[in-house]
Amino acid sequence: MPGIAHADKSLPCSFRGQLICGVDEAGRGPLAGPVVAAAVIFCEGFDTEGIRDSKCLSPAQRQRQMERLMTSSCLWGIGVVGHKIIDRINILQASFLAMRQAIGALGIEPEFVLVDGCHQVPGLSMKQQAIIGGDKLELCIAAASILAKTHRDQLMIEYSEQFPEYGFGKHKGYATPEHLTRLFEHGPCLIHRKSFHPVSEYYHKAETH
Numbered sequence: 001m002p003g004i005a006h007a008d009k010s011l012p013c014s015f016r017g018q019l020i021c022g023v024d025e026a027g028r029g030p031l032a033g034p035v036v037a038a039a040v041i042f043c044e045g046f047d048t049e050g051i052r053d054s055k056c057l058s059p060a061q062r063q064r065q066m067e068r069l070m071t072s073s074c075l076w077g078i079g080v081v082g083h084k085i086i087d088r089i090n091i092l093q094a095s096f097l098a099m100r101q102a103i104g105a106l107g108i109e110p111e112f113v114l115v116d117g118c119h120q121v122p123g124l125s126m127k128q129q130a131i132i133g134g135d136k137l138e139l140c141i142a143a144a145s146i147l148a149k150t151h152r153d154q155l156m157i158e159y160s161e162q163f164p165e166y167g168f169g170k171h172k173g174y175a176t177p178e179h180l181t182r183l184f185e186h187g188p189c190l191i192h193r194k195s196f197h198p199v200s201e202y203y204h205k206a207e208t209h
Helices: 059-071 083-089 091-104 139-162 177-186 199-208
Strands: 018-026 035-041 075-081 112-116 127-131
Touching (some): 018 139, 083 091
16 A cells, blocks of 8 residues: 655754654554555644653543644654555555555655654665654654554544444554453454454464364
């Protein structure tokens, strides 16, 4: 799936003397649904008040900041990698793929990429730095975390309409007690990740019977 990008690319921001992009992902841990990554380059003069790690914001606050980012002249891109590819190449490689999609969707090549976590993104031509806890340390990564989280949450809400018996709109596919109860009751659906425990147990049992 190609990346999703902001249409207005007129005002990229030169930050610390370089065109810097923050990258983060959402959805590495869930049992169902895609992994989503976002890339953000702040525009000149963008007010970063309220931009925080998405986990530190309420859903309403995340929504408000997402709307500010998307309607500003900041550059942003989103990458989405679905459950089938996650099962085929593993979640780490799928996260890298989503990040490359998001960066590619910016429409402009950043000079430097700041990545949340302990891994640099393989296959990038530009310089980069992986920062553990980067979503709390770098505002451009925090902005990316907001876009990735809100976009993935919306996708899972849409999936909840397709698969109402699982409650995806509430737990977003994470292994909450409610999700596990419904998984054990109904078995996996089409968007569950077959390679993730305990979903994998259902397919293992099916293969051995």
